[in-house]
Amino acid sequence: MHPDGSIQAESNSSKADRALFNSSEARRARLLPSAEKKKRRMPRKGKGRREMAGSRHPLIEAVDPLAEIFYRPRTVTVMTVGxxxxxxxxDAFGLYGTKFSAENGVKRGLWALIGTFLAYSALYAPHTxxxxxxxxxxxxxxxxxxLYMLFLVLVLFLDADQARHAFKYLYPDLGVALDERAYGNDCRVFTPENTSSRFANIMDTVLDEFVLAHLLGWVAKALIFRDWKILLFLSIGFELMELTFAHMLPNFNECWWDSWILDVLLCNNIGMLIGLFAIQRREKYGNEWVGVSSQPTILLKAKRLFLQFTPETVERYEWKMMSSPKRFIQCMTLAAACLACEVNAFFMxxxxxxxxxxxxxTYRLFVFFLMVIPAVNEYYYFVTKTGKEQVNKLGVFTWIFLSCTFLEFLIIFKFGxxxxxxxxxxxxxxxxxxxxASTTVALLIWTVSRRNKLKTQ
Structure with missing residues (x-):
């Protein structure tokens, strides 16, 4: 199989090899240097030396001929062009003699800094x-x-007014206090005096511009967490967060039917069902991928190219949240971090x-979405794998996600x-x-009873 998406039909022996690749231990062995690997002789010439130069991802065994060009090292070319x-x-050589203002020069320099750092990351960032x-x-x-984490560190060292007015350099209309909308001012279900609709309050909420984004967000969460229990906990947990912080943010002041019927029972569950159904359907495709060059028609080649932007395989996560007190706490830690990230968006x-x-x-949401996809995957292996497959440290994306969430909390606490x-x-x-207190007592009872049960067995 070719994990880059250019995959030919595989034999039984290659399937067995791929099963080994799917284990956390095998992945780590491929990604991390070991003393055993260092003892091996470096190939003197040819293909072996090029492969050890880090040009191809360790989990990619073979590449479709049409895609081969995209997996060759281009470090010198990128450096030269950059x-x-x-x-x-x-204008280092003064070819067009344009003089920039200090403000314009700083802006251009920051964009060049970002581009340079991303180019370096594209070539030399660690494999995932x-x-x-x-x-x-x-x-x-x-x-x-x-870059986002470093940006949060910078904002943290400013005072509130400096940070607010700094954003005016990006959008001149910022730097003005907000007039927050409260959704719970009129919670009547029936509005007979309204000539346009007898259910005007409900219709205004249903037709709100953020409803579709809310639904798509829960589809994305289902695709990321892939577990009904954790999704249900996140759904109810966020409504409890709104009730908790409603006295701080008017935006959290919602009607009961908006929070518990439209959100929890309808919108959230519909998004979960769509996402989990997509996971179930994707599992049925299996691992038999055929490369683009092996497709007989242009239409099938285009379809195969589109599938390159979907996961190679989809693994249904078995969090087993209620299997032990330790696993329950681990899952609750993940859920708490995700709820904190969501609440931070409103406070920020x-x-x-x-x-x-x-x-x-939107940019912040997009950054966190891309961050959480690998972060949850890394955390899942961190808490579920045991024995020889055990992962002994958090993955890089999990580390960055937790750091960004806590940095945002520090900014909110400082400015608020x-x-x-x-x-x-x-x-x-x-x-x-x-x-x-109830949760602590329940966990203690659960731990003691489970320990006694194991002793009797």
Missing amino acids: LCLLAWFS FMIRPHPIVWRIVHGVTI KFVLWIPPRNMLN RELFREPWPPLVKWSWMAAG
Whole structure:
């Protein structure tokens, strides 16, 4: 099989080899240098030396002839072209004699810095377990997430006014306090006085511009987490977050039928069903991929090229959240981190005065979406694999995701000290204290009873 998407029908022996590749231990052995590998002699010439130069992803065994050109090393070419572009756009040789203002020069320099860093990441960033549509895509994603993390570090060292007005360099209309919309001002289901609709409040909510984005978001979550229990916990958990922080953010003030019927029962569940159904359908394709060059018609070649942007294989995650107290805590840690990331989105735009329709919110969402896809995969192997396949440390994307989430929390806490002065409602405070105490007691009882049961066996 050719994991890059250019895959011929495989024999039984190659299928057995591929099964070994799917284990976490085998992947790590391929990705990480070992003393045993260092002892092997370096090939003196030919193909072996080129392969050890890091030009191809360790999980890619063979490449379709049509795609071979995209898997050859181009480090010197990229460096040469990149340096020429920098020389041209910086007018290093004074060819067109244009003088830039200090502000314009800084902007151009920052874009050049970003481009240079992403070019380096594309060539030399660490390999991940993601190889579709091309390993270089995920190396660039790694670079983008690092840049976002460094950007958060920079914002953290500014004060609130400096950070808010700094965004005016990207969008001049920013830097103005927001007028947050509250969805729970009128929670009546029936509005007889409204001439356009007897259910005006419900229709306004259903036809809101963010409903489709909400549905697609839950389709994406189902494709990422691939487990109904965790998805259900995230669904209910976010509504509880809205109730918890409604006294801080007017945007979280929603009607009961909006939160629990339209969101939890309908929109969220429909998105989950679509995503899990897509996972189930994708599992039926199996591993028998045929390369583009082996397709008989142009239509089939185009279809195969499109499938290159889908996962090579889809593995249904078996989190087994209720199998043990430790696994329950591990799954709850993942869910808590994801809920914190979602809640951060609303607080970040509030403290930084970024309107909901501004593209910066979309860029942040896109960065986190690309970050979470490999992060959840890495965390799944980290918590589920045992014995020889055990993974002893967090993956790089999981590390970056947790770091970015906590950095955003620090920014919100720092900038929000003057904004969120209202005390916690007693109901919210005592409810969470009771939930925490009950969960702790339940986990202790579960741990003791499970330990006693294992002793008797």
